[in-house]
Amino acid sequence: MTVKEFxxxxxxxxxxxxxxxxxxxxxxxxxxxxxxxxLNFAIVCMVKERPLNSTATNTSKAICRQLNNTNDGGxxxxxxxxxGEFEWDKxxxxxxxxxxxxxxxxxxxxxxxLGDRGSSKKIILFGMGIYSILSFFIPLAARWxxxxxITLRVIQGFCSGLSSPCFNVLFRHWTTKEERATLAxxxxxxxxxxxxxxxxxxxxxxxxxxxxxxxxxxxxxGVMGLLWCICLTIFVFDSPSCHPRITQEEKEFLEKNSQTExxxxxxTSWIELWRVFTxxxxxxxxxxxxxxxxGFFSMVVYLPLYLREVLDFNVxxxxxxxxxxxxxxxxxxxLCGPLxxxxxxxxxxxxxxxxxxxxxxxxxxxxxxxxxxGLFDCDNRELALLVLTLSVxxxxxxxxxxxxxxxxxxxxDYAGVITGVSHTLATSSGFFSPIVMALLTPxxxxxxxxxVFYVTGTIYLVCCVTYSLFGTSKPLVIKKRRNxxxxxxIIEPLNSNKK
Numbered sequence: 001m002t003v004k005e006f007x008x009x010x011x012x013x014x015x016x017x018x019x020x021x022x023x024x025x026x027x028x029x030x031x032x033x034x035x036x037x038x039l040n041f042a043i044v045c046m047v048k049e050r051p052l053n054s055t056a057t058n059t060s061k062a063i064c065r066q067l068n069n070t071n072d073g074g075x076x077x078x079x080x081x082x083x084g085e086f087e088w089d090k091x092x093x094x095x096x097x098x099x100x101x102x103x104x105x106x107x108x109x110x111x112x113x114l115g116d117r118g119s120s121k122k123i124i125l126f127g128m129g130i131y132s133i134l135s136f137f138i139p140l141a142a143r144w145x146x147x148x149x150i151t152l153r154v155i156q157g158f159c160s161g162l163s164s165p166c167f168n169v170l171f172r173h174w175t176t177k178e179e180r181a182t183l184a185x186x187x188x189x190x191x192x193x194x195x196x197x198x199x200x201x202x203x204x205x206x207x208x209x210x211x212x213x214x215x216x217x218x219x220x221x222g223v224m225g226l227l228w229c230i231c232l233t234i235f236v237f238d239s240p241s242c243h244p245r246i247t248q249e250e251k252e253f254l255e256k257n258s259q260t261e262x263x264x265x266x267x268t269s270w271i272e273l274w275r276v277f278t279x280x281x282x283x284x285x286x287x288x289x290x291x292x293x294x295g296f297f298s299m300v301v302y303l304p305l306y307l308r309e310v311l312d313f314n315v316x317x318x319x320x321x322x323x324x325x326x327x328x329x330x331x332x333x334x335l336c337g338p339l340x341x342x343x344x345x346x347x348x349x350x351x352x353x354x355x356x357x358x359x360x361x362x363x364x365x366x367x368x369x370x371x372x373x374g375l376f377d378c379d380n381r382e383l384a385l386l387v388l389t390l391s392v393x394x395x396x397x398x399x400x401x402x403x404x405x406x407x408x409x410x411x412x413d414y415a416g417v418i419t420g421v422s423h424t425l426a427t428s429s430g431f432f433s434p435i436v437m438a439l440l441t442p443x444x445x446x447x448x449x450x451x452v453f454y455v456t457g458t459i460y461l462v463c464c465v466t467y468s469l470f471g472t473s474k475p476l477v478i479k480k481r482r483n484x485x486x487x488x489x490i491i492e493p494l495n496s497n498k499k
Contacts, residue, residue: 001202002141003114004255010251010253011247011250011360012247013179013182014354015246016250017174017240017243017247017250018174018179018183018250018254019173019183019186020377021170021171021174021183021187021235021236022183022184022186022187023147023185023186024189024231024232024235024236025167025170025171025190026186026187026188027188027190027195027228027231028124028128028163028167028228028232028317029167029187029188029189029190029191029194030190030191030193030194030197030411030489031128031190031194031221031224031225031228031454032131032160032163032164032190032194033131033134033194033198034127034194034197034221034224035131035135035156035160035193035197035221035222035225035282036100036156036157036160036203037194037195037198038043038198038217038221039097039100039138039153039218040094040097041096041198041199041202041203041206041212041217042202042206042217043093043096043216044305045206045207045213045214046086046142046214046496047086047087047088047093047408048086048087048154051413051451055272055452057369059064059376068102068475069093071105073127074103074256081204085143086142086146088146089437090406090441090442091210091438092146093438094435094438095150095435096146096149096150096153097155098155098432098433098435099150099153099157100153100156100157100160100298100430101157101427101429102154102157102203102428103155103156103157103158103159103160103161103426104158104160104161104350104423104427105152105157105161105163105423105424105427105428106146106157106424107157107160107161107162108161108162108163108164108165108419108420108421108423108424108427109122109168109417109420109421110162110167110339110420110425111127111161111163111164111165111420112166112168112169112287112300112417112418112419112420112421113168113417113419113420114166114168115165115168116169116417116487117413117427118120120166120167120169120170120238121166121170121232121236121238123162123166124162124163124166124167124232125229125233126159126162126226127160127161127162127234128159128160128163128225128229128232129161129225129226129229130155130156130159131156131163131225132222132223132224132225132226132229133220133222133226133470134152134155134156134159134222134227135137135156135222135225135491136150136219136345137217137220138152138153138215139211139212139215139218139219139479140213151360151454153320154211160341160434161420161423161424161427164419164423165173165349165417165419165420165423167187167188167406168419170236170238170429170476171183171184171408172408172412173229173237173238173239173240173254174240174254175251176254176257176433177257177344177408178341178344178345179246179341180341180342180405180408181336181337181338181340181341181401181405182330182337182338182341183398183401184337184405185333185334185337185340185400185401186334186336186337188377188399188400189330189333189334189359192326192329192330192333192385193330195325195326195329196326196327196329196330199326201220205217208377211235228349236364240254240255241255259496265303273414273417276411276414276417276476277418279410279411279476280470280472281406281410281411281471281472281477282410282418282476284409284467284470284471284472285403285406285407285410285418285422285464285471286421286422286425286426287463287466287467288359288363288398288403288463288466288471289403289422289425290425290428290429291363291427291459291462291463291466292362292363292395292398292403292426292460292463293426293458294364294426294429294433294456294459295366295370295395295425295431295460296395296455297393297427297429297433297461298433298437298452299391299456300430305437305441305444306449310444310445310446310449315332324385324389325385325388325389325392325393326392328389328393329389329392329393329395329396331447332393332394332396332397333396333399333400336358336396336397336400336401337401339401340354340358340400340401343401345444351472351473352410352471352472352474353474354401355402355403355405355409355467355471356402356467358395358397358401358402358403359398359402359403359463359464359467359471360464360467360468361365361394361397361398362394362395362396362397362398362402363395363398363401363458363460363461363464363467364461364464365391365394366391366392366394366457366460367456367457367458367460367463367464368396368457368461368462369387369388369391369394369456369457369461370453370454370456370457370460371452371453371454372387373387373388373449375449385449398463403467403471405463406472406473407419407422409473409475410472410473410474410476411475411476412475417466421464437452440455
């Protein structure tokens with residue numbers, strides 16, 4: 001009798017507790033990101049815009065409105081001023097949009113640290129619950145005092161940051177190496193789905209919603225979050241050993257093949273963590289994630305404003321068109337996961353080479369396309385939207401199958417805390433990019449937006465070069481004698497010299 005006969009057979013993926021977790025993570029990341037970015041579109045309806053005959057006239061927009069017969073192509077006008085009840089300048093809008101990322105950055109390390117040592121489910125439940133409840137108070141805070149609004153958004157970001165790293169910890173327990181890209185790809189597609197649905201839903205609610213239009217955007221998001229928390233308590237468990245409804249076959253399969261560390265390894269010293277974060281593979285991972293996140297958050301924050309200020313789409317069209325790039329991106333997302341798993345199974349190349357190719361596709365192509373954006377105006381705005389769509393689609397390659405999954409290859413036992421630190425640094429771009437955008441586009445002209453796209457394109461290209469030269473998927477291993485982390489590529493030459 002061979003050894004393989006004693007190995008647990010691979011249970012079917014659907015239906016299974018593994019797929020159930022992936023679907024719950026998908027809806028959870030959808031709600032987390034929806035609550036984070038719904039203000040990006042709502043602010044288009046909330047804020048009054050300067051009339052076109054003001055001192056800072058946007059000539060490109062004026063031409064667009066003439067070509068589109070004023071009201072047909074533009075937003076609703078009243079006495080030359082675009083709809084909205086708040087008179088916030090560009091700098092204040094940037095402050096409001098970026099405030100959620102202040103809290104998000106400050107809590108992810110804590111969330112990852114706690115997730116590696118405690119119950120990820122409880123941390124996610126706490127974070128998502130508070131996050132959703134506070135959403136109901138956003139309209140009241142906006143009308144009362146903008147400082148209160150910013151404070152609420154910071155707290156929301158803090159709660160979101162507690163939850164996000166814990167999803168990686170759950171996947172460490174519930175996925176195997178052969179299924180990770182597919183299941184994690186499904187789970188993290190919630191971010192892309194949120195980008196697809198948030199803008200058209202917000203556009204519809206802005207014009208036809210209850211409670212005055214734009215406030216209903218936040219009420220709907222809060223209800224969705226609370227309903228998801230109820231489902232979390234029923235369907236999600238920290239590990240297969242805790243799940244009361246898992247089959248014995250699936251439990252044995254996961255316990256043998258998932259990357260779950262021994263309980264004795266849960267207590268790690270600060271020295272050990274320092275060695276983790278100074279390892280070249282982790283440093284390159286963090287740098288690449290920061291640049292990729294800058295490009296992603298830039299598009300999420302910029303797109304509704306760009307469509308309004310330069311291409312002059314109205315509110316309803318703005319919502320649908322803002323979602324178009326992410327709708328096609330979602331299709332690319334679901335393609336990349338199985339493709340990555342298939343390539344890894346066939347072993348056409350090393351995992352490091354595969355990650356580098358996917359990352360290059362997801363950073364080089366978007367970077368080059370950003371430099372083309374300055375060539376378009378309202379005469380060819382459909383072509384501009386096509387280029388933006390291709391750019392957003394290509395970024396999915398580096399997220400699903402590229403550098404993003406190299407974390408599980410390099411240091412799976414530290415996935416929670418590394419995710420917390422890397423996301424803390426990466427999502428700082430979420431509050432830096434709106435500030436940079438506001439400084440570069442005070443009048444919202446096409447020429448000013450051109451600089452924004454050039455900056456984003458340059459950052460993408462730096463990411464491509466960095467990961468292509470220094471990225472790796474070789475695992476870091478613990479040297480038992482000193483309990484320190486070292487790269488196998490460093491150990492092998494030493495061993496060969498001893499021989």
